[in-house]
Structures are given as C-alpha cells and as structure tokens.
Amino acid sequence: MTRLKDGIASGRLSATEYRDNFVDLHPPLDDHEAFVAADRCYFCHDAPCMTACPTSIDIPLFIREIATGNPLGSAKTIFRQNILGGMCARVCPTEQLCEEACVREAAEGKPVEIGRLQRYATDKAMAANAQFFGRAPSTGKRVAIVGAGPAGLACAHRLAMHGHAVEIFEAKKKSGGLNEYGIAAYKTVDGFARAEVDYVAAIGGIEIRNGKALGRDFSLADLTGEYDAVFLGMGLGGVNALEAKGEDADGVCDAVDFIADLRQAKNLGKLDIGRRVVVIGGGMTAIDAAIQSKLLGAEEVTICYRRGADAMKASRFEQELAAAKGVTIRHWLAPKKILSDKGKVEGIKLEYTEEKKGRLEMTGESLKLACDQVFKAIGQKLVADDLGDGAPALERGKIKVDDEGRTSLAGVWAGGDCSSTGDDLTVSAVAQGRDAAESINKSITGR
Amino acid sequence: MADLRSNFVGIKSPNPFWLASAPPTDKAYNVERAFKAGWGGVVWKTLGEEGPPVVNVNGPRYGAIWGADRRLLGLNNIELITDRDLYVNLREIKQVKKDWPDRAVVVSLMVPCEEESWKAILPLVEETGADGIELNFGCPHGMSERGMGAAVGQVPEYVEMVVRWCKANTRMPVITKLTPNITDIRKPARAAHAAGTDAVSLINTINSITSVNLDTFAPEPTIDGKGTHGGYCGPAVKPIALSMVSEIARDSECAGLPISAIGGITTWRDAAEFMAMGAGNVQVCTAVMTYGFKIVQEMISGLENWMDAKGHATLADFAGRAVPNVTDWQYLNLNYITKARIDQDKCIKCGRCYIACEDTSHQAITAMKDGQRHFEVQDNECVACNLCVDVCPVEGCITMERLEAGALDQRTGKKVSADYANWTTHPNNPMATEAAE
Ligand SMILES: Cc1cc2nc3c(=O)[nH]c(=O)nc-3n(C[C@H](O)[C@H](O)[C@H](O)COP(=O)(O)OP(=O)(O)OC[C@H]3O[C@@H](n4cnc5c(N)ncnc54)[C@H](O)[C@@H]3O)c2cc1C
Ligand SMILES: Cc1cc2nc3c(=O)[nH]c(=O)nc-3n(C[C@H](O)[C@H](O)[C@H](O)COP(=O)(O)O)c2cc1C
Ligand code: SF4
Ligand code: SF4
Numbered sequence: 001m002t003r004l005k006d007g008i009a010s011g012r013l014s015a016t017e018y019r020d021n022f023v024d025l026h027p028p029l030d031d032h033e034a035f036v037a038a039d040r041c042y043f044c045h046d047a048p049c050m051t052a053c054p055t056s057i058d059i060p061l062f063i064r065e066i067a068t069g070n071p072l073g074s075a076k077t078i079f080r081q082n083i084l085g086g087m088c089a090r091v092c093p094t095e096q097l098c099e100e101a102c103v104r105e106a107a108e109g110k111p112v113e114i115g116r117l118q119r120y121a122t123d124k125a126m127a128a129n130a131q132f133f134g135r136a137p138s139t140g141k142r143v144a145i146v147g148a149g150p151a152g153l154a155c156a157h158r159l160a161m162h163g164h165a166v167e168i169f170e171a172k173k174k175s176g177g178l179n180e181y182g183i184a185a186y187k188t189v190d191g192f193a194r195a196e197v198d199y200v201a202a203i204g205g206i207e208i209r210n211g212k213a214l215g216r217d218f219s220l221a222d223l224t225g226e227y228d229a230v231f232l233g234m235g236l237g238g239v240n241a242l243e244a245k246g247e248d249a250d251g252v253c254d255a256v257d258f259i260a261d262l263r264q265a266k267n268l269g270k271l272d273i274g275r276r277v278v279v280i281g282g283g284m285t286a287i288d289a290a291i292q293s294k295l296l297g298a299e300e301v302t303i304c305y306r307r308g309a310d311a312m313k314a315s316r317f318e319q320e321l322a323a324a325k326g327v328t329i330r331h332w333l334a335p336k337k338i339l340s341d342k343g344k345v346e347g348i349k350l351e352y353t354e355e356k357k358g359r360l361e362m363t364g365e366s367l368k369l370a371c372d373q374v375f376k377a378i379g380q381k382l383v384a385d386d387l388g389d390g391a392p393a394l395e396r397g398k399i400k401v402d403d404e405g406r407t408s409l410a411g412v413w414a415g416g417d418c419s420s421t422g423d424d425l426t427v428s429a430v431a432q433g434r435d436a437a438e439s440i441n442k443s444i445t446g447r
Numbered sequence: 448m449a450d451l452r453s454n455f456v457g458i459k460s461p462n463p464f465w466l467a468s469a470p471p472t473d474k475a476y477n478v479e480r481a482f483k484a485g486w487g488g489v490v491w492k493t494l495g496e497e498g499p500p501v502v503n504v505n506g507p508r509y510g511a512i513w514g515a516d517r518r519l520l521g522l523n524n525i526e527l528i529t530d531r532d533l534y535v536n537l538r539e540i541k542q543v544k545k546d547w548p549d550r551a552v553v554v555s556l557m558v559p560c561e562e563e564s565w566k567a568i569l570p571l572v573e574e575t576g577a578d579g580i581e582l583n584f585g586c587p588h589g590m591s592e593r594g595m596g597a598a599v600g601q602v603p604e605y606v607e608m609v610v611r612w613c614k615a616n617t618r619m620p621v622i623t624k625l626t627p628n629i630t631d632i633r634k635p636a637r638a639a640h641a642a643g644t645d646a647v648s649l650i651n652t653i654n655s656i657t658s659v660n661l662d663t664f665a666p667e668p669t670i671d672g673k674g675t676h677g678g679y680c681g682p683a684v685k686p687i688a689l690s691m692v693s694e695i696a697r698d699s700e701c702a703g704l705p706i707s708a709i710g711g712i713t714t715w716r717d718a719a720e721f722m723a724m725g726a727g728n729v730q731v732c733t734a735v736m737t738y739g740f741k742i743v744q745e746m747i748s749g750l751e752n753w754m755d756a757k758g759h760a761t762l763a764d765f766a767g768r769a770v771p772n773v774t775d776w777q778y779l780n781l782n783y784i785t786k787a788r789i790d791q792d793k794c795i796k797c798g799r800c801y802i803a804c805e806d807t808s809h810q811a812i813t814a815m816k817d818g819q820r821h822f823e824v825q826d827n828e829c830v831a832c833n834l835c836v837d838v839c840p841v842e843g844c845i846t847m848e849r850l851e852a853g854a855l856d857q858r859t860g861k862k863v864s865a866d867y868a869n870w871t872t873h874p875n876n877p878m879a880t881e882a883a884e
C-alpha cells in the first residue's frame with residue numbers, strides 16, 4: 001500500500017484526496033456573506049485596523065463600500081494603498097495585523113473579517129478586469145528593479161503611475177517571487193499569483209525580463225550606470241544551515257525548495273514525501289512545509305522548535321491550523337544530529353533546551369525521533385554575493401535602508417525581505433516597494 | 448402567574464394579542480392556524496360590499512427594506528381588501544367563531560360612503576356571531592382612489608358620519624381604524640369619538656415607496672415597469688405608531704376612548720410599551736407575515752415574565768402608566784442637567800462617539816490622552832445631547848448622568864438648581880409667563 005510506504009515516496013493518496021486537501025483555505029465570501037460581514041464594521045474613527053495594516057489601507061472605507069453594494073469603489077480604495085491587495089487578502093496573517101487591532105477583536109474576540117472582505121472586493125475588480133490607475137505622461141526616466149516579487153512589483157506599479165519606464169530583472173522563469181514559489185498552495189489557488197502579476201503589469205510601462213539575474217547576467221554597476229534609479233527587491237535566496245551533524249544525508253531538504261516544487265507541480269501525485277517527516281523551525285515556512293507534507297499524505301509530521309509556542313513567528317492561527325491538520329508541534333528541541341543509514345535519513349537526534357534569564361541553553365538531555373525526511377525551515381538569508389563589488393552596506397545580513405528605502409549607495413533603493421526593514425511579510429514588502437517608488441520619484445524628478 | 452386575559456370594549460380574549468386585518472386573517476384556514484398557535488383574537492381581512500370582489504394585481508404586491516442580514520425592517524404593500532366572495536367569508540367567519548368561542552373575532556369592513564351600503568352589510572356580519580366590527584378608514588392605496596379607506600379616514604367629518612351610521616345600525620361594538628396619513632391624528636379620533644365609536648385602532652399603513660430600481664427607474668414593487676405608492680408597516684413604523692397612540696391617549700377630548708394599538712409590534716416588549724402608552728390591546732400583522740404565527744408564544748411568555756418580575760397581576764395594572772409622562776416640550780425641566788460618561792472598562796475605542804460629537808455636535812469628546820487612544824467627555828463642552836450614546840456600539844458604555852443640585856455645570860459655569868423650571872418661564876422666552884409660585 002503506497003499510503004504507508006516507508007521512506008520517501010510519491011502517490012500516497014488518491015487523486016480526489018489530493019484535490020480535496022489543497023482547496024482554498026478560506027473560501028471566498030458570496031455577496032450575502034460579504035454584506036453580513038461588512039455590516040459588522042463600526043466604521044471606526046482613526047481606525048486601529050488601518051494603523052495596523054502595513055500598507056495603511058482605508059479599511060473602514062473599503063468595507064463600507066462593500067456594504068453599500070459598491071465593490072469596485074472598494075477595490076479602488078484597497079489598490080490605492082496596496083496594488084497586491086488581492087494576494088495580501090489571502091496570505092496576510094490578519095490575526096497578527098488588522099484583525100488583531102480590530103475593536104471587535106478586543107470587544108468580543110471576533111474581529112471583522114477584514115481579509116476575506118478585502119478578497120471579496122479585489123476578486124470582483126480583477127474578475128471585471130477593472131483597472132483603476134493610469135500612467136502620468138512619460139517622464140523619460142528609466143528605473144531598473146531587481147526581483148519581480150511583491151516588493152519589486154509594488155515599486156514598479158507606483159513608478160509606472162508616475163510616468164517612469166520600468167524594467168524588472170527577474171532571475172526565475174516566472175514572476176511573483178514567493179507569491180509564485182513560496183506561499184502555501186491552499187492560500188493561493190487557481191494560479192492567482194500569475195493572474196495578479198498580469199493585473200499589476202497591465203498599467204503599462206512595466207517590462208519584466210525573466211531569466212535575468214543580478215550577479216550572473218549583469219552587475220549592480222551596470223544598472224546604476226544605465227538607469228536613473230535602481231530598486232533591489234531580490235528577497236532572500238539563501239537558506240540558513242541547521243548546524244547539525246549529518247546534514248548532507250539523503251532526505252534532508254530545504255523547506256522553501258520543497259514548497260516551490262509543490263507550487264509548480266502539475267501533478268501532486270508525482271511529488272515525493274516521507275512517511276514520517278520532521279520539520280525544523282518555528283515560522284510560517286515551517287508551518288507551511290509541515291501542513292503541506294501532511295496534505296501530501298505523510299503519516300506523521302512533527303515540527304520541532306527550539307523555543308516555546310509564544311516565541312514562534314508563526315501566528316497562533318497558523319499553529320492551530322497545523323494542529324488541526326494533524327501536525328504535532330514540539331517545543332524546546334534543537335537539532336543535534338541527523339541519523340542516517342547508508343546515506344539515507346532514518347531519524348534525528350534533538351537536544352532539549354530551556355530558557356534561563358532570557359537566554360536559550362542546552363540541557364544535555366536528548367531525544368531521538370525516527371523519520372524519513374527532514375525539512376529545514378530555519379530562515380532564509382540574503383545572497384550577498386549577487387550584489388558584487390561596490391555593494392551597498394548591509395545591516396544584520398540585509399541591505400541597510402533608511403525609512404524611505406534608500407541604501408548607502410546614491411541612486412539605489414531596496415525593500416522587502418532583502419532590506420533591513422523587511423519582516424518576512426508580503427504586505428510589508430508591498431509597502432516598502434511602494435514607498436521606495438515615491439522616494440525614487442521625488443529624487444529623479446526633483447519634486 | 449400574570450393573568451393575560453383581556454377585555455377590550457366587552458370583547459374577551461385569552462390574551463391581548465390580536466392579528467390585524469390583513470393577509471394573515473384572510474380566510475378560515477389561516478385564522479384557525481393562528482388560534483391553534485395561541486393568538487387571542489383576529490380582525491378578519493376587510494370585507495367589501497356584495498357583488499364581484501375586488502381584484503388584486505397579479506405581479507408583486509409587497510416591497511421591503513432590509514438590514515444587512517436580510518432582517519426585514521419595513522414592508523410595503525399594494526394589496527386591496529379581500530378578493531374573496533363576501534358570502535364565502537361570512538360563512539367561514541361564522542364557523543370559526545362557533546369553533547373558537549373564547550377567541551375574539553372582529554370583522555373589518557369597507558364599503559362605499561353611503562348609508563345604504565353600511566345598512567346592507569351590518570346585519571350580514573351580525574348574523575355570523577362575530578364579536579365586533581372594525582371600520583377600515585386606513586387603506587392608503589387603491590381603495591382610496593375609489594373614495595374609500597384613507598379617503599374617508601383623512602376627512603374627520605366623513606369618519607364621524609360613517610361611525611354614526613354604524614352605531615345606529617348595529618349592536619356590535621365598533622372599532623374605528625385610523626390612517627396615519629394625516630397631519631393631526633387626534634382630529635379623526637375625536638370625530639369617531641364624537642360619533643360614539645367604541646374604540647379606535649391605529650395605525651394603518653403609511654404611504655410609501657420602498658425603493659427605485661436603478662436599472663429600470665421604476666418604483667418597487669414594480670408591475671410591468673410601473674409602480675405605485677403602497678402602505679408601509681413593520682418594525683420601521685413602530686415609533687410613528689407609538690407617538691400617534693400617545694397623542695390620542697393624552698388628548699382630553701378623547702378621554703376614555705379605548706385604543707387598539709397597531710404598527711410594527713413584533714415582540715412582547717413592543718406590546719407592553721403600547722399598552723403602557725394607553726392601548727387596551729395590540730394587533731400584529733407584519734411580524735407574523737415575517738415569522739409565522741408561532742411568535743405569539745414568545746409574546747405571551749415574554750409579557751408574562753415581565754409582568755411577574757414587575758408584580759403586575761393583570762393587564763390593567765400597567766395599562767396607560769406611561770401616558771402621564773408624555774408631555775409637551777415646553778414643560779420639560781430645563782434644570783435637569785446631565786453629562787455623558789464613558790465607562791472606560793466597557794469602551795472598545797472605536798472612536799464613533801468622538802467623530803460624531805466632533806463633526807456634528809459639540810466637540811465635547813477627546814480622542815487622545817497621553818498619546819494613547821482614549822475617549823473622554825469634557826464636561827465644559829457637553830450639552831448632553833445623547834448622540835454619543837446613540838452611536839456607541841457597546842450598550843451601557845456611555846451613560847447620561849445627572850448633575851446633583853448644587854453641583855457646578857462646567858459648561859455654563861452655573862450651579863445646578865434643584866427647582867423645576869421650563870421654557871414657559873424661561874427669561875429667553877419672549878412669551879414667558881411669570882414663574883408660578
Ligand atoms: C514558505 C513561505 C511561506 C510564506 N508565507 C507567507 C504568508 O502566508 N504570508 C505572508 O505575508 N508572507 C509569507 N511569506 C513571506 C513572504 O513571501 C515574503 O515576505 C515576500 O514574498 C517578500 O517579498 P520580496 O519581494 O521582498 O521577495 P520575494 O518574494 O522573495 O521576491 C524576490 C524575487 O527576486 C528574485 N531574485 C532573487 N535574486 C535575484 C537576482 N540575483 N537577480 C534577479 N532576481 C532575483 C527572486 O527570484 C524573486 O522572484 C512566506 C515566505 C515563505 C518562504
Ligand atoms: C398586505 C397587507 C394588507 C393589508 N390589508 C389590510 C386590510 O385589508 N384592512 C386593514 O384594515 N388593514 C390592512 N393592512 C394593515 C394592517 O392591518 C396593519 O394596520 C398594518 O400592517 C400595521 O401593522 P404591522 O406593522 O404589525 O404590520 C394590511 C397590511 C398588509 C401588510
Ligand atoms: S477596527 Fe474593526 S470595526 Fe473598526 S473600522 Fe476596523 S474593521 Fe471596522
Ligand atoms: S452628549 Fe452630545 S455633546 Fe455630550 S459628549 Fe455626547 S455627543 Fe457630545
């Protein structure tokens with residue numbers, strides 16, 4: 001029986017099971033549900049939800065526009081601040097952002113469903129292919145952007161609005177960054193990431209050059225020489241090492257690569273997954289890798305995190321979601337050694353940790369878990385080499401920027417995960433890309 | 448246990464909840480279901496004169512407005528009086544009354560404004576054994592175009608004339624149903640009273656158009672591209688009905704005139720309010736058209752529990768108790784001074800009170816304190832308008848608290864007086880009379 005086959009194998013489930021497992025996490029609201037959900041909003045003054053949104057969407061206004069049967073007006077309100085409002089509606093950990101701040105969360109533990117309402121409005125607009133923003137007359141200025149992820153796309157759209165010509169250099173075949181390769185499959189079904197890139201680019205004046213990588217095909221100096229400004233939105237392409245012995249064994253994989261393969265898979269039944277999977281990490285990537293392992297048919301999936309539940313970067317909701325899908329989350333465990341037989345993973349040895357005076361310490365006690373596959377999800381890092389000689393200054397391994405997104409190099413801006421202000425959220429990347437565009441615009445037009 | 452038995456102008460019913468004359472009382476089938484559910488009485492759907500019955504439109508006859516979750520807030524209709532044969536109705540009325548002797552069966556009537564027509568129909572109704580008649584002077588659409596319904600109800604002289612004819616030609620109690628589509632509801636009530644009506648009932652429906660279809664530019668409900676005004680009823684009309692009931696209840700010329708209250712009554716609470724406002728019983732239409740007859744069970748148990756809790760043994764114990772507290776604006780105590788108070792533990796910091804007061808009232812609420820979101824009333828600006836209370840989403844979060852006599856009103860800089868003083872004696876009133884000793 002393939003379902004319980006030992007080791008790493010594909011085709012553990014039936015075609016229907018694969019389909020059912022990867023449906024939309026939060027199905028869209030229909031019209032009536034949207035009216036009811038919208039009616040719960042109090043239209044707060046100086047709304048706390050709006051302050052909590054990294055892109056400062058006017059939430060009370062867009063919800064009121066839904067309530068009055070004006071979804072296109074609502075979508076415009078959203079896109080004015082966040083042109084990737086459609087993706088953010090799907091992937092934002094709203095329970096840590098707007099919905100956490102919603103006064104109805106404080107009052108009754110049941111916030112207005114801002115994320116789903118945002119999706120309702122943006123879906124309507126995108127289905128109608130309604131474009132709300134045009135381009136200002138051409139300025140003759142040209143801006144180069146590295147990376148077609150959320151930061152790069154948001155930056156490009158805002159620059160195009162201001163009348164500049166934008167070229168995006170994207171190393172991968174497809175655009176969208178982690179929207180296309182990273183976000184959990186059940187959060188963005190039906191090729192939404194792709195559709196959104198097209199929607200954003202439809203404003204015009206944005207040229208995306210796929211398969212063009214900084215550091216490989218051109219240098220930063222090439223860009224600064226040729227363009228009026230450069231924006232770096234290259235994300236974090238590298239993966240941190242486990243620092244556990246035996247890490248090179250067969251079956252130790254990078255969680256981000258696993259998810260990227262899954263996102264691009266045409267047939268989920270062809271994807272390999274272990275019968276027993278251990279995921280090391282405590283963030284969104286760890287949760288997503290664990291849940292999707294389970295959904296692919298792994299029998300046992302355990303997340304091991306070296307601190308307690310409160311320290312996990314994954315939100316409470318994400319943790320609960322994982323638990324509901326049958327993932328076991330274990331805390332206070334740090335990986336020590338990958339156990340293998342003939343080069344293949346057969347287990348992992350972990351050491352118990354504890355916190356003493358705010359510092360994490362090893363206890364000397366250890367535990368062995370049998371498993372066929374280990375996913376590393378302990379964070380990504382900037383591939384600084386791509387920046388080459390004369391790279392901008394870094395800060396804690398990321399490109400140092402000021403509050404307008406300016407790097408230490410004149411004419412070079414950065415934003416999103418690769419920048420020092422990045423915080424591993426799509427919505428923050430959008431905000432930083434957009435704000436850098438405003439700063440670039442000011443700088444190159446002298447206004 | 449509270450005793451809900453009701454005696455309205457000699458008509459007895461096990462509880463004060465009657466169904467108003469409308470579709471729910473159109474035929475024996477409905478009425479029997481209503482009685483089985485527990486309704487105390489019915490006013491049968493309005494009968495017209497002998498002959499071919501009226502016809503209704505064959506397209507939609509109702510329109511509505513809703514809350515976001517499709518809660519029906521107001522209903523509008525362009526239905527006419529019964530479209531069934533007079534004798535079929537009379538036969539059914541007789542049978543129902545025979546089968547349900549303890550329930551009230553009142554028959555609503557609307558015939559042309561000629562004495563002969565009334566003389567013809569009254570004995571027919573009397574023969575059924577019905578408990579009384581209700582004169583439909585209210586229907587605002589269709590029938591009024593034919594000189595009946597509201598066309599009569601809007602002219603006090605006609606009301607008086609028809610009531611006299613009825614009182615002269617039947618021994619049955621006469622209830623005169625009033626239209627609200629008039630400037631002063633007391634005028635037709637006085638006319639009916641003068642003519643000897645046993646009671647008035649109100650309100651009938653209010654002229655209304657619920658909406659305009661923005662694709663076809665036709666009013667709703669739309670019949671082949673056209674629409675007409677209909678009669679508005681349901682929860683939305685309750686405040687209007689309550690006010691009209693109060694005006695009759697406190698009118699000295701109508702003193703002692705029994706009132707059957709109608710208009711938006713949906714719960715036991717609405718019923719209790721109307722009865723406290725001087726109604727002897729209540730009639731319900733839209734609420735049952737929305738939820739079915741079973742709601743009477745909630746109305747009965749709710750009223751009983753409230754009466755028990757308050758120690759009211761019978762309906763008479765609280766009847767009319769609110770009437771003496773309705774007065775004219777000029778007699779309101781201007782020395783009654785309150786200030787809004789925000790309970791910081793209940794406040795969820797939505798800021799609605801702030802923006803309402805700041806943008807549209809008296810700039811009396813602050814939105815920040817020490818750099819934090821914090822909403823607090825400034826007594827030196829608060830005029831106690833109550834807007835903040837009304838817009839606050841949290842019940843009981845903002846309250847109006849009275850300043851004790853002798854306290855300083857920071858807005859006016861004056862001490863609060865313990866004396867009652869109203870506009871009639873206020874120095875700013877050019878017509879002020881000497882303060883009464
Ligand atoms: C598995 C996973 C799940 C996540 N889930 C969520 C979630 O649910 N919600 C949420 O808010 N956030 C989530 N995140 C975080 C979120 O995806 C990122 O914060 C966001 O995508 C950052 O956007 P970005 O534009 O800065 O970088 P990226 O999305 O990483 O885009 C960078 C782009 O630059 C390209 N690039 C890189 N190097 C070069 C080069 N040298 N030359 C040219 N192009 C280059 C890359 O190919 C990529 O397209 C998740 C992240 C991961 C890894
Ligand atoms: C569809 C419909 C038909 C009505 N027909 C009559 C009628 O024939 N005779 C009458 O006196 N009132 C009629 N009315 C008015 C009701 O009896 C009642 O006065 C009014 O609806 C207000 O009460 P409510 O708010 O409980 O519905 C009708 C109301 C509706 C909704
Ligand atoms: S905080 Fe909640 S209730 Fe207030 S505006 Fe935002 S979504 Fe609406
Ligand atoms: S009562 Fe009126 S004036 Fe006073 S705080 Fe409230 S809204 Fe402002």
Ligand code: SF4
Binds near residue numbers: 793841
């Ligand atoms: S309206 Fe009520 S809940 Fe909202 S801020 Fe004011 S007092 Fe607080």
